[in-house]
Amino acid sequence: MGLLNCRVAPDPIATLDWTAPIAATPAPASPLPRLHTDGNALLAPDGARVVLRGVNVCSLEFDRDGANWELTEEGSDVLRVLAERWGANVVRMPVNQEWFLTDDDYVLRVERLIDDANARGLYLVLDVQWEVGRKLDPYHANILELPTFGAGNTTEAFWHKAVSRLAKRTNVLYDLINEAHGFPEKETAAAMQTLIDAIRTRDQETVIVVSGMDWAHTLDYYRTHPLHGGNLVYSAHQYLPYDPPRTFPGKWARAAAELPVLLGEFLADDAAYALAVVDAAEAAGAVGWMPWALGCGFTKDDDVEKEPLITLAARMRSP
Numbered sequence: 001m002g003l004l005n006c007r008v009a010p011d012p013i014a015t016l017d018w019t020a021p022i023a024a025t026p027a028p029a030s031p032l033p034r035l036h037t038d039g040n041a042l043l044a045p046d047g048a049r050v051v052l053r054g055v056n057v058c059s060l061e062f063d064r065d066g067a068n069w070e071l072t073e074e075g076s077d078v079l080r081v082l083a084e085r086w087g088a089n090v091v092r093m094p095v096n097q098e099w100f101l102t103d104d105d106y107v108l109r110v111e112r113l114i115d116d117a118n119a120r121g122l123y124l125v126l127d128v129q130w131e132v133g134r135k136l137d138p139y140h141a142n143i144l145e146l147p148t149f150g151a152g153n154t155t156e157a158f159w160h161k162a163v164s165r166l167a168k169r170t171n172v173l174y175d176l177i178n179e180a181h182g183f184p185e186k187e188t189a190a191a192m193q194t195l196i197d198a199i200r201t202r203d204q205e206t207v208i209v210v211s212g213m214d215w216a217h218t219l220d221y222y223r224t225h226p227l228h229g230g231n232l233v234y235s236a237h238q239y240l241p242y243d244p245p246r247t248f249p250g251k252w253a254r255a256a257a258e259l260p261v262l263l264g265e266f267l268a269d270d271a272a273y274a275l276a277v278v279d280a281a282e283a284a285g286a287v288g289w290m291p292w293a294l295g296c297g298f299t300k301d302d303d304v305e306k307e308p309l310i311t312l313a314a315r316m317r318s319p
Contacts, residue, residue: 009187012194015150016160018201025111027168028118034170035123035207037231037260042207042287052123052288053316054088056265058296061094061129061142064106068295071109075116081300083120087317091122092264092290094129094178097144098153101161102133111165118171125209125264125290126166127175128158145182146191156198163203174199175209175264179216179237188213189225196229207231209262212252216264217242223255233287235264238277245276248284256284263289268297271308278315 033045042050057078059068070077082088093113099106110126117124130142132153147155155177166172176195180188192210199208210227212219216237226232236252243251252261261284266277268291281289291312294300303313 009146009183009191012147012191013149014156014194014198016156016198018160018198022164022167022202024167025165027170028115030119031168031170032118032121032123034205035173035231036205037207037233037287040256040258040260040285040287042233042260050089050287051282052090052125052262052290054082054090054092054122054288054290055086056092056094056290056293056296058094058293060106060110061096062135064096064099064103064109064133066109066113069113070300071113071116075119076113078294078300079113079116079120079122081303082294083122086303086313088313089122089316090125090288090290091117092125092127092175094127094293096130096133097128097155097158098131098133100158101153107161107165114166114169114172118169123171123173125173125175126162127178127209127264128155129178143179143181144177146180146188147177147195149194156195159195159199163199163206167203173207173209173233175211175235177211180211180213181215185213185221185225189221189227193227193229196227196232200229205231207233209233209235209264211264212236215242218251219255219259219261220250220252223258226259233260233262235262237265237292238263239265239267240270240273245273245280248277248280252286253280253284256281256286261286265290265292268292268308268312271311274308275311278312282315 060066149156219234263281302309
């Protein structure tokens with residue numbers, strides 16, 4: 001997670017037809033209320049403030065079957081435990097861009113999990129985590145630097161398909177790409193804005209999540225240069241040694257006073273650090289937090305077996 005460099009990004013131009021008719025798949029029988037933003041807050045339709053507290057669940061980015069979700073004909077046992085025992089109200093789903101564009105069974109699996117989450121009262125943050133359908137070396141090569149545009153295996157094509165199919169799902173939030181990196185802030189923001197503009201041609205309501213700069217370590221650029229399109233949330237990812245607690249104010253807590261800020265990932269291996277992130281997020285008025293990751297660091301039973309997950313689950317259940 002290095003420093004920003006000075007490479008020049010390609011001009012971000014959306015080329016797909018975002019005005020074509022939508023072929024949405026059926027909505028759940030009892031959809032959750034659609035969330036929206038106002039100022040730095042995330043709100044329900046009745047104006048009540050919503051704080052999203054849950055976890056990331058990894059595997060669909062590198063496993064077509066998404067084994068860590070434990071999906072059967074009866075639904076996902078992981079989602080059941082998160083909703084019933086942990087008290088979560090959100091889950092973040094990292095997915096594979098290429099598989100979503102090329103594998104119909106994969107797409108149906110994603111949709112089943114989205115609908116199962118809805119049935120259990122869980123919002124779901126759909127995150128473009130890996131670009132291609134195989135693991136690249138080094139690991140960071142799997143993560144998109146910027147949204148990509150045009151036909152083929154691109155981020156624009158992913159969201160063109162996802163927004164079309166998921167138009168009737170009110171429990172989904174769109175997390176554009178996992179961790180933007182490698183390009184100057186102005187160019188990164190321009191690419192994000194282009195993708196937001198394209199999505200808003202088709203969907204004016206769903207909350208869109210924008211990852212911060214430099215591997216999502218910081219949101220301060222967006223504090224002074226917010227994007228446009230309405231219902232935008234800005235997501236910071238916090239890991240040691242890059243993001244010690246003394247850096248929280250400058251990286252995202254100050255932004256949370258003006259923008260809706262989500263702690264979309266943070267280290268859960270270090271109990272003191274995880275609790276410091278959550279304490280700072282709650283104190284700053286962040287709209288939510290989600291440790292990384294069930295299946296890649298902890299299990300669905302660690303809410304009763306292991307710190308800091310015991311405490312984090314208790315915090316999820318708090319008012």
